[in-house]
Amino acid sequence: MDEARPITATDMPKAFDPQAIEAGWYARWEQDGLFVADATSDKPSFAMCFPPPNITGELHLGHALQTAVYDTIARYKRMKGFEVLFLPGYDHAAIATQNVIEKQLAKEGTSKEQIGREAFNARVEQWYEQTGATIINQLRLLGASMDWTRLRFTMDSRYYRSVMTAFVAFYEKGWIYRAPRIVNWCPHDRSAISDLEIEWQEHQDTLYFIKYPIEGGGDVTIATVRPETMLADTGVAVNPQDKRYKSIVGKTAVLPLVGRKLPIVADDAVEMEFGTGALKVTPGHDALDYEIGQRHSLELVNGMQVDGSMDAPGLPYDGMPGLEARAAIVEALKKQGLIVKEEPYTHEVGHCDRCHAVIEPLVSEQWWLRMEEMRDNAVEASSSGKVRWHPEKYEREYLDWLHGLHDWNIGRQLWLGHRVPVYRCPNGHVTVSVERPEQCAECDQTELEQDPDVLDTWFSSGLWPFATLGWPDQTEDLEAFYPTDVNCTAREIIRLWVSRMIMTGLEFMGEAPFSDEVIHSVVQAADGRRMSKSLGTGVDPRDLLSKYGADALRAWATSVAMSTQDVRFDESRVEGYRRFANKLWNATRLVLNSPGEQTAQAPGFIERQEHLEDRWILARLANAAEAISNGIEQFEFQESINAGYAFAWNELCDWYLEAIKDRLRDGDPAAQDVAYFCLDNLFQLLHPMMPFVTEELWSRLPGERGYVMQSGWPELEGRFVDPDAEEEFGQVIKIVEEVRGHRTAAGAPPRGGSIVLDGSVSETVAGLAAKLAHVDLVEEMGSGGVPLAVVSGRVAFPTGTGDARRDKERKRLQADLERTEERLSNPDFRDKAPAEVVANLEARAEELREALERLTAGQ
RNA sequence: GGGCGGCUAGCUCAGCUGGGAGAGCGCCAGCUUGACAUGCUGGAGGUCGGGGGUUCGAAACCCUCGCCGCCCACCA
Secondary structure, eight states, rough: OOOEEOOOOOOOOSSSSSSHHHHHHHHHHTTTTTTOOOOOSSSEEEEEEOOOTTTTTTTOOHHHHHHHHHHHHHHHHHHTOOOEEEEEEEEHHHHHHHHHHHHHHHHHTTTTHHHHHHHHHHHHHHHHHHHHHHHHHHHHHHHHHGGGGGGEETSSSHHHHHHHHHHHHHHHOOOEEEEEEEEEETTTTEEOOOGEEEEEEEEEEEEEHHHEEEEESSSEEESSSSSSGGOOOOEEEOOOOOOGGGGGOEEEEETTOOOOOEEEEEEEESSSHHHHEEEEOOOOHHHHHHHHHHTTTOOOOOBOOOSBBBBOTTSSSTTHHHHHHHHHHHHHHHTTEEEEEEEEEEEEEEEEEETOOOOEEEEEEEEEOOHHHHHHHHHHHHHTTSSSSSTTTHHHHHHHHHHHHHOOOOOOOOOOSBBOOEETTTTEEEOOOOOOOSSSSSOOOOOOOOOEEOOHHHHHHHTTTHTTTTTTSHHHHHHHSSSSSSEEEGGGGGIIIIHHHHHHHHHSSOOOOSEEEEEEEEOOTSSBBBOEEEEOOOOOOHHHHHHHHHHHEEEEHHHHOOSSEEEEEOOHHHHHHHHHHHHHHHHHHHHHTOOSOOOOOTTTOOOOOOHHHHHHHHHHHHHHHHHHHHHHHHTTTTHHHHHIIIIIIIIIIIIHHHHHHHHHHHHHHHHHHHHHHHHHHHHHHTTTTSHHHHHHHHHHHSSSOOGGGSSSOOTTTTTOOHHHHHHHHHHHHHHHHHHHHHHHHHHSSSHHHHEEETSOOOOOHHHHHHHHHHEOOSOOTTTTTTSSSSSSSSEEOOEEEEEHHHHHHHHHHHHHHHHHHHHHHHHHHHHHHHHHHHHHHHHHHHHHHHHHHHHHHHH
């Protein structure tokens, strides 16, 4: 034992000020290397690669919530004795970042085309630096215990090499091919995008009914919302079952304005109920039409430029923007009397989820990745339980999507991103290589031109869990930390990201990249709208941090992260946790300020004491510890924060500290021991969720102390089990609450009065109850006072009687008793309910009868 | 057109395998109680969306209807 040290003096102000301590602790943690993972450690490893935020701007509240979840797990696992790797990074987010910078350029009155590639790249670099720094700073403010020595960026040179390696590996397997297909074309970005990058918006449009003449007489009327695409029509289709059109199948229609001959074909894909049941087929600009065209060998005409304007040489519409052409074409058709009808029509139109331009489906030559084998392996990994989903339902959603998976368009026609490592020589040979090749693989040409396309951002981020660890090199990190353990995201990127990580992880590493996938809730604005900067509904996490502190924000985040529905942001709940931190602060202040020479004790020291309240609070502490551990283990963080809050405030502060105040004042070492033990353990238990305040307070407790995160996790299971103490202290609480009720009803002052309790409660219970209820425990009080219901006894105050309350209480008890007896009198209940349930109810009825008797007898 | 989730106190949400309806904030009343007024004490407030069903017993399980939200889908 260390020498005695006085702990009466403290320098703690009355109120907890998060700002005063947070930065200091973070710097110390980092300086002392608490976040740095050791790949050579003997401890069991636990790894998480933080989902790299897009380097498009500042972090929002959703990121803060996600960070809180991750960091809670990371700190908990460190305390449990794992060698934890919590790896940070960010994502270049090619298309998104390009759009951000293009918007900036537009504001400055210029464009990327005007400034050129080189200047554009410089802007990008500058942006990376600035925004990367902002993101890192925000993560630090949140207390994220990330290993900054391993910070990764999807565009850093090592990561670039991983991406190239993956491409070449896929290419060599024959899974990557180039082919023209119908794709989603963004005319603003002038790039293809995948199905997953489309956002659908409702549009009010017009459905035009257009008459197409048929060779040899007659006509057929089709319906379309996009008349401008008719310039690229190459057929007309009807349903084979459709009796109305049986006679025209096989004939040829003539395309108005153009004069092209259109074979009339029969295809099951045509809906008879829609429009007229006849469909104009435009294989070059509609996905369904493309398929029909393939089936019937229809001609493929491209009617649009990469910027969305019309490509119709020889026609007056050539070069017109799409909507302008639509108007002109409708006008021309009207003149010819070919517009039969116009109807208002509401439907969903695809937009680019980054620049919001309307997507034009068109046929384009693209890089494709075959997915069959990876998909099958991912499905197999699921059925053999390699990845556990929380909540489970998301696994089905993911599997449903996997089952319908088709080849992935991995090419993008952007300025920003990982260039496809495909090189062509003047002789037309193709060389595919991780590093830029010196010369052609097939001839001696050295002037090689690299393919202009870049890769889909998700191609690179899909490699995250192993590319960050050094793959394709067999690094120590990869050896020690792959597969990782937990991944946590919002559900919106399950398909885009989670699925790709699982597939590529299985492909390149032979193992799923993590064992648990946790899907957290989405934070909405207070009014239920989406939180977004452009709507003005966003909340900056830094504002909340400065108002309430990181611990409060994190505690709130853990309390809502696993909600089954999206959560409306409620600032008052964050404020509630700030008050909680303040409560912890003041509870500690109370105990630290207790007088007396106290032996500086080792953390975790406890000598079992015999006071009822000591036994009770230790039993409750063990109970809370179990709930908190379970909550984190099972990814039900609300259980953890709720249990910690309830124990700290409603048991420790409300009852225990009140019960031992006089003992603390007297310098009773037993009371101090137990109080310190509770605080010590409580701060450890809350540390994963509220790291700053717990570190600060824990460090102020007596004894030599390092950091909470290195102090181990409280293992209290099986310790302090004490049903008798819980039962007896429960009596104390009931008596005190009843006395307080009478006091209020009587309008008596907060203190004073007397209580008499007969032998049905122990002296200990009687003494504690009297102390906490601020009444004198007396032997005898004659006929004065009012009878108690919970135990046999009477209480009296200097003023008032409290009879009103007694009547009310009697009515309540009476009603309760009647309900209980009714249930008990049901023979079916006695027959069929478990004996324990019946016994409990009988005991309750007995209690109620006794309580009523006491009230009545005492009149 | 399919699928999923939600509907619990004025607001935001807990309530995990069916056995006495909870928290925070807000509201009312009272307290400068030797840690905390960022506090303490007492209190009001709920047909657990509606209706059926299963069960001795349903907020919880089943069916159905109604709103709200999300996802998927090749009706042009």
